[in-house]
Amino acid sequence: MEEQLSLFDRKASEHIAPEPSRKHPAFWVKRLILLRKFARGEANLIQNIELHPGINILWARPEKATKKPKLGQRGMAGHASGKTTFCRFIRYILGERKFGTDAIQRKIREHFPEGYVAAEVFIEGEPWLVCIPFAGRQNAWCAPGATAAQLFDDSLKKRSYTNFSSALSTAVLSPLKVKKFPASESQIAWVHVLQWLTRDQECRFARLADWRDSSSESEAPELVAEERQHLMRAVLDILSKKEQDLLEENARLVTERDDAKKRVPLLQHQSRVDFARLTKLVRELRAPDHIDEVFFQQVKNRLADQKKSAETNYRDVVTQLKLPKLRQNRDNKSAELGRIQNELTNLRASLQSAENVLKAKRENPSAKLDALLGKYPSTELYCMVPIDVARLNCPLAGAPTLKFGKESAMLHLDEQIPALEKNMTFWKERIGIREKQEVIAQREFSTANSAHDEGLRKEHSAFGRLTSIKGELENTMALANNALNARRSAERLESSIAKLDGRVNKTYREAADIRLKRESEIEAFSKLFDLFIKGLMGEEVKGICEFSGRNISLRVENRGDVTSAAIETVKLLAFDLAAVASSVEGRGFHPRFLIHDGPREADMSSRIYDHFFILARLVEEAFQPDQPPSFQYIVTTTSPPPDDMREGSDWMLRPVLDASKPEGRLLKADLR
Numbered sequence: 001m002e003e004q005l006s007l008f009d010r011k012a013s014e015h016i017a018p019e020p021s022r023k024h025p026a027f028w029v030k031r032l033i034l035l036r037k038f039a040r041g042e043a044n045l046i047q048n049i050e051l052h053p054g055i056n057i058l059w060a061r062p063e064k065a066t067k068k069p070k071l072g073q074r075g076m077a078g079h080a081s082g083k084t085t086f087c088r089f090i091r092y093i094l095g096e097r098k099f100g101t102d103a104i105q106r107k108i109r110e111h112f113p114e115g116y117v118a119a120e121v122f123i124e125g126e127p128w129l130v131c132i133p134f135a136g137r138q139n140a141w142c143a144p145g146a147t148a149a150q151l152f153d154d155s156l157k158k159r160s161y162t163n164f165s166s167a168l169s170t171a172v173l174s175p176l177k178v179k180k181f182p183a184s185e186s187q188i189a190w191v192h193v194l195q196w197l198t199r200d201q202e203c204r205f206a207r208l209a210d211w212r213d214s215s216s217e218s219e220a221p222e223l224v225a226e227e228r229q230h231l232m233r234a235v236l237d238i239l240s241k242k243e244q245d246l247l248e249e250n251a252r253l254v255t256e257r258d259d260a261k262k263r264v265p266l267l268q269h270q271s272r273v274d275f276a277r278l279t280k281l282v283r284e285l286r287a288p289d290h291i292d293e294v295f296f297q298q299v300k301n302r303l304a305d306q307k308k309s310a311e312t313n314y315r316d317v318v319t320q321l322k323l324p325k326l327r328q329n330r331d332n333k334s335a336e337l338g339r340i341q342n343e344l345t346n347l348r349a350s351l352q353s354a355e356n357v358l359k360a361k362r363e364n365p366s367a368k369l370d371a372l373l374g375k376y377p378s379t380e381l382y383c384m385v386p387i388d389v390a391r392l393n394c395p396l397a398g399a400p401t402l403k404f405g406k407e408s409a410m411l412h413l414d415e416q417i418p419a420l421e422k423n424m425t426f427w428k429e430r431i432g433i434r435e436k437q438e439v440i441a442q443r444e445f446s447t448a449n450s451a452h453d454e455g456l457r458k459e460h461s462a463f464g465r466l467t468s469i470k471g472e473l474e475n476t477m478a479l480a481n482n483a484l485n486a487r488r489s490a491e492r493l494e495s496s497i498a499k500l501d502g503r504v505n506k507t508y509r510e511a512a513d514i515r516l517k518r519e520s521e522i523e524a525f526s527k528l529f530d531l532f533i534k535g536l537m538g539e540e541v542k543g544i545c546e547f548s549g550r551n552i553s554l555r556v557e558n559r560g561d562v563t564s565a566a567i568e569t570v571k572l573l574a575f576d577l578a579a580v581a582s583s584v585e586g587r588g589f590h591p592r593f594l595i596h597d598g599p600r601e602a603d604m605s606s607r608i609y610d611h612f613f614i615l616a617r618l619v620e621e622a623f624q625p626d627q628p629p630s631f632q633y634i635v636t637t638t639s640p641p642p643d644d645m646r647e648g649s650d651w652m653l654r655p656v657l658d659a660s661k662p663e664g665r666l667l668k669a670d671l672r
Contacts, residue, residue, distance in 0.1 A: 007539050016622035019586030026171045026591030028632035030120040031148045037114035040152050054620045054629035058636040060657040081659035082666020083636035084201050087597045091198050093119040095165050101217040107671040109134050120148040123171050175589040178234040181227045183251040201597040205569040237588040238547050250507035257500035260493040267490035274483035281476045291483045299480045303473045310469040317462040326452040333445040340441050344434045351427035358420040525582050532574040536611045566604040580631050581619050592631035600639045613641045
């Protein structure tokens with residue numbers, strides 16, 4: 001019986017057919033240079049590692065195996081040699097903020113305070129020279145069109161690093177048909193895609209959508225699992241714009257529905273609490289089990305009656321106080337008191353004037369006369385005695401104006417002293433009468449004013465009681481409104497949840513219909529994934545990649561689902577390589593750049609691990625001899641690759657790392 005040929009006995013090009021138009025990756029790294037300081041000379045050079053399109057293996061040679069293992073034997077040669085730091089430096093060049101944890105960065109910067117990392121990176125087939133200090137990005141620069149050979153040229157035209165990151169972002173993101181995350185509406189950025197292409201070694205290759213681990217301290221922007229799944233679908237082009245719109249609508253509806261489900265019990269609780277408080281305030285009303293429109297209207301009517309009654313009581317109090325009459329009486333008494341006080345002021349002024357005349361006569365009649373006569377150019381003298389007194393006593397009453405000399409005037413003044421004294425007595429009597437009237441008027445005003453103030457106080461007190469009652473009634477009404485509105489809102493939300501469920505399911509169905517129309521693209525990728533799983537684990541095994549809803553699900557079947565820690569890693573590695581190979585064939589928008597840092601995890605057998613390298617070679621061998629691979633795959637490993645891929649092969653990077661001695665490490669130093 002003729003033996004059946006193996007699936008993998010065929011030529012690589014029968015499995016993978018590179019798209020001729022894709023002649024190079026969106027970007028790839030040709031050279032990574034580590035410097036003690038930015039200056040020429042071998043003394044300043046730490047590493048100058050040349051890479052190429054296709055497979056690049058950075059190997060850290062382990063200790064040689066002994067026939068009989070023994071405790072205390074050395075076993076560090078393959079570990080702590082700088083494999084992850086190498087990957088982190090590439091990530092640093094490509095835009096990640098850090099090249100290690102804080103502790104590792106601190107040690108490297110202390111050991112190389114003037115250190116630099118430089119790289120020659122090709123973007124869309126054009127070279128870019130990039131240089132960044134170990135100390136940070138403040139002095140980072142790039143030079144488009146330049147190569148590593150020009151690193152120290154004084155004539156080199158340096159530009160801001162942002163020119164490089166912008167060109168890199170454009171090359172990777174511009175082909176995408178879907179450029180946003182559905183739930184947040186935020187843009188997919190290059191730093192998001194970089195996370196998938198350069199998984200943290202700390203993630204242990206355990207889950208498809210786990211790219212960054214907190215222990216790596218990468219400070220990469222965080223994405224939720226759903227966003228990471230969405231990004232992979234967008235890059236693989238297993239997502240149309242219409243499907244994107246539906247997923248965005250679906251995400252919005254799901255959020256709205258979930259919010260409604262959360263709010264319903266809160267609103268119901270709020271309604272119950274407010275209703276319980278309300279029933280205590282309106283005990284006279286028979287309350288139902290929960291607030292309804294009928295009870296709400298009863299409360300509203302009851303509170304309106306109480307408000308009307310309180311306002312009526314207030315008006316009755318104000319009417320009984322007769323404030324206008326009290327105010328008028330107070331004003332009248334104030335006016336009477338003011339009139340008497342004005343008369344007293346005038347009387348006191350007249351008395352003072354008479355006192356001044358009498359005092360002047362008694363003390364110095366000649367001087368007084370001079371003062372009086374000095375105002376007039378003639379000898380006419382005008383009497384200062386009030387006319388009603390003068391009519392009775394003055395001998396000159398019949399001839400009010402006399403012409404006389406100074407001597408006769410003085411004699412005349414002397415004769416008027418008794419009349420002046422009598423005049424003063426008159427004013428004092430009048431003032432006494434008015435002062436008694438003032439006391440009575442002051443007392444009457446005080447009484448009227450006190451009565452008015454007391455009326456105002458009672459009116460203010462009554463108004464305060466009215467305001468307090470109305471405030472309590474308003475609070476009670478607010479409780480009723482809150483209780484009813486919360487119940488209404490809960491009922492509306494409960495009703496909307498069913499409608500939202502229907503709309504959510506509708507968007508799922510419509511998105512599924514679109515995916516069915518794109519089944520050929522999905523099927524092509526799934527076949528590639530299945531091929532890679534078979535290549536790694538055996539032809540009797542089936543690899544299944546399902547794109548359902550927002551998720552990507554990977555399964556391995558062999559008479560049922562099989563799983564283990566190693567198989568989870570195998571599925572993940574196969575998926576990443578299938579994504580690269582799918583882009584090589586012309587599907588999707590993967591930039592065809594991939595780093596796997598130490599992918600041998602869990603209990604993966606050495607045979608499967610060897611198959612893993614051979615599988616990567618399958619993608620490379622699909623290209624014609626004169627056609628360089630249009631992808632770059634960088635893998636670091638401690639476990640030896642297959643014999644023909646070790647030192648001396650085109651795939652092995654130089655140097656091979658060895659942590660057993662300082663000069664064998666990536667940075668050629670023990671970082672203490």
